Amino acid sequence: MLEGSLIRRMSCKPEEIIREHVAEEAETGKIYRSNYKDKNVRVVLVLRPARQNSKSVNAQIKYLVHCMENTILNLPLDQEQMIWLIDFNGFNLSNISIKSTKETAFILQDQYLERLGLAILYNPPKFFEPFYKIVKLFLEPKTANKVKFVYADDPNTKIIVENLFFMDELESAFGGKVEESFDIKKYAEKMKEDDVKRIILNKGDTFLEPNTTLKSISHTEEKTTDTNCVTEVVEEKKLSEDPKSIASR
Incomplete structure (x- = not known):
């Protein structure tokens, strides 16, 4: 698997994707590297699927790869993993895409192997749960175990976020005390x-x-x-x- 991954990485050259190639995909703040880290100093990638602004799965994946590469670039020297925080605010049935989800799972597991430390799905709607049963078919058990469902009204799951982050640094969308401050002009820089x-x-x-x-x-x-x-x-x-x-x- 590792050899195949390296061959595919060499052919697609994700390190050569630059901002100009994915600028339109970035405009809504659907994926961005946050300014805060978790308690283990892992860089955080925020994903907001309700802000999807593209119908091209290829363009979506290209932007995800660019974000992954830039997140890895900014990992501390003693840290190899990142955290995904997925905000489901505003998510509806029209945002569900089997193809996009399948491609995301493939890229994550094939190209980035051990880079994902944890993926927190924050306040997913009830209709997402049966969809996730399909998603799990694309995930290896090791990857699936890194996916955690967290609900704002459930103390038993909220503790996952509270144990991972300093709440006075975390965005309010994930139960923290900081208002979202995504600015596309600043993020473009x-x-x-x-x-x-x-x-x-x-x-x-x-x-x-x-x-x-x-x-x-x-x-x-x-x-x-x-x-x-x-x-x-x-x-x-x-x-x-x-x-x-x-x-x-």
Whole structure:
């Protein structure tokens, strides 16, 4: 399985997906990397399926992969896993997609293996429960065991969130004390910064600490601190890997 995963990863090159490729998918805040972590310093990826703004499963998965890559990029050096917080506020039957769910399960298990520490499904509606029975058919037992249902009116499940997070840092949508502050303009800048950091790291001649900002990058020969150059850097990387492209220039 690991060998097959590596081969597929090499062919699809998720590390080359940049903000410009998925900008429209990001607009509603349906998936984003939060500003807070759990008590184990795991980076949190927030998912809000009710904010789905695309009918293209390929585009949806491409954006999910981009978010996963950027989350991994920002993991602490001693941490290999992330947390998913899935907010079901506003979720209805029209948001259910077997194909999208199946593709998400495949990508998660095939490409990211042990990256998921826990997936918390917060306040899923009753009609989601029979749907999840179908979803479990796509999940390996180890992955399924990481999925936890949490309900705001159930103290027995709320304790899962309370044990994982500092409530004064957590969003109110998940029982915390902080109001959601997703701003697409600010998040777009964060995405651009992550793109630049990842491209620099992929060149293999620079070490960056997690959460490095563009202002702290002093490796001047890269000339990529201007985030508008990200696309050009990716294209240059592709050309350098394709002798035919170079010959035709």
